Amino acid sequence: MNNLLGSWRRGSVRSLTYQWGLVVVIVLALFWLFDTASSNLDRLGIQTGFGFLDDEAGFQISQALFPYTAQSTYIDALLVTFSNTIILSLIAAFLATFLGFFIALSRLSDNLLLRKFGDIYVEMFRNVPLLLQLFFWYFAALKLLPGKRESINLFDAAFLNIEGFVVPSPVFEAGASAVIWAIVISFVLAFGIWRWAKNRQVRTGEPFPSVIVGLGIVIVIPFVAAWIQDFPVSWEIPKFGRFNFEGGVALQPEFTAMLIGLTLYNGAFIGEIIRAGILSVHKGQREAANSIGLTQMQIYSQIIVPQAMRLIIPPLTNQYLNLTKSTALAAAVGYPDFFWALSGSIAAQTGQVLELQAITLFGYLGVSLFIAAVMAVYNRATRIPER
Amino acid sequence: MEPALRPFIEPQSPPLQSSGFIGWLRASFFSSWFNTLVTLALLWVIYQVGGFVINWGIINANWVGDSAKSCPNIDGACWAFITERWRLFVYGLYPKELYWRVNVFYLLGALTIIAFVFSFGPITRKLRLTMFIGFPVAAYIFLVGGVFDLKHISPENFGGLLLTLVIATVGIFGSIPLGLILALGRTSDLKVISKVCTYFIEFWRGVPHIAVIVMFVALLPIFIPDGNKIDIVVRAFIAFAAFNSAYMAEVFRGGLQSIPSGQFEASKAIGLSYWKMMGYIILPQAIRNSVPALVNTCISIFKETTIVLLIGFSDFLGIIQLSLEDPKWLGPPHIFSSAYVFAAIIYFTFTYGMSKYSLRLENRSNVAQ
Numbered sequence A: 001m002n003n004l005l006g007s008w009r010r011g012s013v014r015s016l017t018y019q020w021g022l023v024v025v026i027v028l029a030l031f032w033l034f035d036t037a038s039s040n041l042d043r044l045g046i047q048t049g050f051g052f053l054d055d056e057a058g059f060q061i062s063q064a065l066f067p068y069t070a071q072s073t074y075i076d077a078l079l080v081t082f083s084n085t086i087i088l089s090l091i092a093a094f095l096a097t098f099l100g101f102f103i104a105l106s107r108l109s110d111n112l113l114l115r116k117f118g119d120i121y122v123e124m125f126r127n128v129p130l131l132l133q134l135f136f137w138y139f140a141a142l143k144l145l146p147g148k149r150e151s152i153n154l155f156d157a158a159f160l161n162i163e164g165f166v167v168p169s170p171v172f173e174a175g176a177s178a179v180i181w182a183i184v185i186s187f188v189l190a191f192g193i194w195r196w197a198k199n200r201q202v203r204t205g206e207p208f209p210s211v212i213v214g215l216g217i218v219i220v221i222p223f224v225a226a227w228i229q230d231f232p233v234s235w236e237i238p239k240f241g242r243f244n245f246e247g248g249v250a251l252q253p254e255f256t257a258m259l260i261g262l263t264l265y266n267g268a269f270i271g272e273i274i275r276a277g278i279l280s281v282h283k284g285q286r287e288a289a290n291s292i293g294l295t296q297m298q299i300y301s302q303i304i305v306p307q308a309m310r311l312i313i314p315p316l317t318n319q320y321l322n323l324t325k326s327t328a329l330a331a332a333v334g335y336p337d338f339f340w341a342l343s344g345s346i347a348a349q350t351g352q353v354l355e356l357q358a359i360t361l362f363g364y365l366g367v368s369l370f371i372a373a374v375m376a377v378y379n380r381a382t383r384i385p386e387r
Numbered sequence B: 001m002e003p004a005l006r007p008f009i010e011p012q013s014p015p016l017q018s019s020g021f022i023g024w025l026r027a028s029f030f031s032s033w034f035n036t037l038v039t040l041a042l043l044w045v046i047y048q049v050g051g052f053v054i055n056w057g058i059i060n061a062n063w064v065g066d067s068a069k070s071c072p073n074i075d076g077a078c079w080a081f082i083t084e085r086w087r088l089f090v091y092g093l094y095p096k097e098l099y100w101r102v103n104v105f106y107l108l109g110a111l112t113i114i115a116f117v118f119s120f121g122p123i124t125r126k127l128r129l130t131m132f133i134g135f136p137v138a139a140y141i142f143l144v145g146g147v148f149d150l151k152h153i154s155p156e157n158f159g160g161l162l163l164t165l166v167i168a169t170v171g172i173f174g175s176i177p178l179g180l181i182l183a184l185g186r187t188s189d190l191k192v193i194s195k196v197c198t199y200f201i202e203f204w205r206g207v208p209h210i211a212v213i214v215m216f217v218a219l220l221p222i223f224i225p226d227g228n229k230i231d232i233v234v235r236a237f238i239a240f241a242a243f244n245s246a247y248m249a250e251v252f253r254g255g256l257q258s259i260p261s262g263q264f265e266a267s268k269a270i271g272l273s274y275w276k277m278m279g280y281i282i283l284p285q286a287i288r289n290s291v292p293a294l295v296n297t298c299i300s301i302f303k304e305t306t307i308v309l310l311i312g313f314s315d316f317l318g319i320i321q322l323s324l325e326d327p328k329w330l331g332p333p334h335i336f337s338s339a340y341v342f343a344a345i346i347y348f349t350f351t352y353g354m355s356k357y358s359l360r361l362e363n364r365s366n367v368a369q
Helices: A002-010 A012-044 A074-107 A112-126 A130-144 A176-204 A210-228 A253-279 A283-291 A296-332 A338-343 A345-350 A353-381 B020-029 B033-059 B080-091 B096-117 B121-144 B160-186 B191-206 B209-223 B232-257 B261-269 B274-311 B316-324 B333-368
Strands: A152-154 A158-161 A164-167 A169-172 A233-236 A249-251
Touching: A012 B191, A012 B209, A074 A112, A074 A253, A074 A296, A074 A338, A074 A345, A074 A353, A112 A253, A112 B020, A112 B033, A112 B333, A130 A253, A130 A296, A130 B274, A130 B316, A130 B333, A164 A253, A176 A210, A249 A253, A253 A296, A283 A296, A296 A338, A296 A353, A296 B191, A296 B209, A296 B274, A338 A345, A338 A353, A338 B209, A345 A353, A353 B191, A353 B209, B020 B033, B080 B096, B080 B160, B080 B316, B080 B333, B096 B121, B096 B160, B121 B160, B160 B191, B160 B232, B160 B274, B160 B316, B191 B232, B209 B232, B209 B274, B232 B274, B261 B274, B274 B316, B274 B333, B316 B333
Parallel strands: none
Antiparallel strands: A152 A158, A158 A164, A164 A249, A169 A233
16 A cells, blocks of 8 residues: 555656546547447438438539539539638639738838838738638729729730639640640759859859759740640630620639738738748848858848748648638638538538538648648648757 | 058048937938838838828718718718618627616626726735636626526627627637647646547648538538527637637647646655646746737637627627628618628728737847846
8 A cells, every 4th residue: 555655656657547537538538529429310310421422413513623513422512622722722822922022122121111000011911811812802992893894904904803713724735735845844944053153162162153054944945845746735815795704714702802811911920921931131141141152132032041941831831721711701702612612502402511520620621730741741841950 | 563552541421320310211211212112102101001091091081971872982981881780790699778788798808808908006916817717607697697686697698799709709718728728638647638639739730710610500410419509609719719719728738838847846756646747837937928819819809709700690800791791781882892891991990909919028038038
């Protein structure tokens, strides 16, 4: 007995007891939840299982990347809407980063007026709920656009009207795949040269204009490929026919509103993240770089940005995660995203809430984990090597 | 052959004035031709936007009326929509004769904020603790009632700004203790507890909030024994506290990690138990360090309250959206714009206030270190 009390005080037995206690409690709780759920489901006569996914969906999706009709299955509907979520997140993340970069620049500028503009922008867009902003763009701002016949004409190529944004679409003819391959190969080549040049500079100190050469490769090789194949990619310009636009791709107002809202909202956050990252680089670094005679361009690209990146990446990852998760608000303006499909039509038609919730949670969780993993790889690559 | 002495350099004009008002103007606005260009362009933008705001918001605005017809001028705001409906926006469907109870709630909320913003000398800490525990209790007594002869009002009747603030209060006051426990669990040396807390936190952080709320509202009835009923509003509250506790946990973890390990080692060396070490040494420092991040999380919780409108609640934004779809007010987009601008100003007032508070705390702790 004395012995037992002693080991309890020492902590080894105690910690094991706590841990096993927690495990037992969790297992019991899960078992209890499972038990009540299955008895409730039996009582309500709800069948469980994922078999319903092969049934015909029967509803339309207004934006589909690959062929989808009302006769397609629920699985197809989920794939189409999932791709919509991904597309929206990718484009919005790209645009928001671009915007955030300029906001950070303006907030770090010498010009007081420009700095204040950046401040006001960030405060305004960061402090108002995203959903309210989406409502504003969808129900108020985009409704001010003219009708189809009075579309705003942008360079005779793109047309903006109340039913959406009609933009030219690429047309791929025979031989287009060669051009796409050329683009891929040129990027790989440029990246390889960049790596080689960097390694050589570290080893021998000899610089190599890798950026200019890389840009040249990325431009010239695809151009030559396109020239050989007699320019197989052309743009189909939308034209107003009798009642409607013919040709081109129409971006729906729902998509446009989501894109504008997500970009402006996340741009404010990303601008703040980039600014904080750049400011966190010690003043001495800039002064030292100045004193050894680097140009402003070199100071930024060689000294400030590489160090700032290490501080920017973790919060930026978080912001991309937030952005992706907040695309689920698309349901509010009726853009057919993953969550819209799962919580709307499919849930109403099948009543399989349990399975649909599982798909929702694990779908988004998968995307989140994927982004986190990608950014972790990048983070590891840019980490300061520990000695 | 080079001359031994170089010729004197030509006399140069004195450098541009760099101090005083003129110097400040030059450095801030006209330091280069590019900056001058930017300044002029921005002045033009200010002129245009300012003119638009004054014209739209004041000169051309329609202030009173009872339907969309009273806002014929589409180049001006339609504040009539707000002036007619503001009671609904502020009190929701709370019974008119009991508005005083909501006012008491607002007043208590304001007092709590004052207790946290200003310093009251030696009683500050006790006052803050009292408010932190007392405010949610008092809020429940006054709003829901059912005790002390106060008529019971179901939370389903809450709406408008009241519901927004109630959800935010539940989210903030519920997630702080939960988050603290989760953070302690995650940083614990006990492997199993740490893993369980980590998975719990990462799960909630990885899924969209609206999906969590829909899940709780739709699925909670399946997971509780037959015959029990949890009010739909309460389900949303639980969901809100649950996923926000994961974010709070990360805030506190940041605070815990900012404590140098010497503090832990010293506490263990003088023989403090885990709880004494945490309670007396670590947590007081860690919590103080995490307050700015905590306030930032409160800002996002406040903004996130809007998503409850997607499950059919009439929070502040929800009730405005509902009123906009009322046939009486259905009209041109400028009514929508006015309503959203009004809502944005109200949300902004709260969140901007909080962000300034967090900035002040941050600056103060920077000075203290």
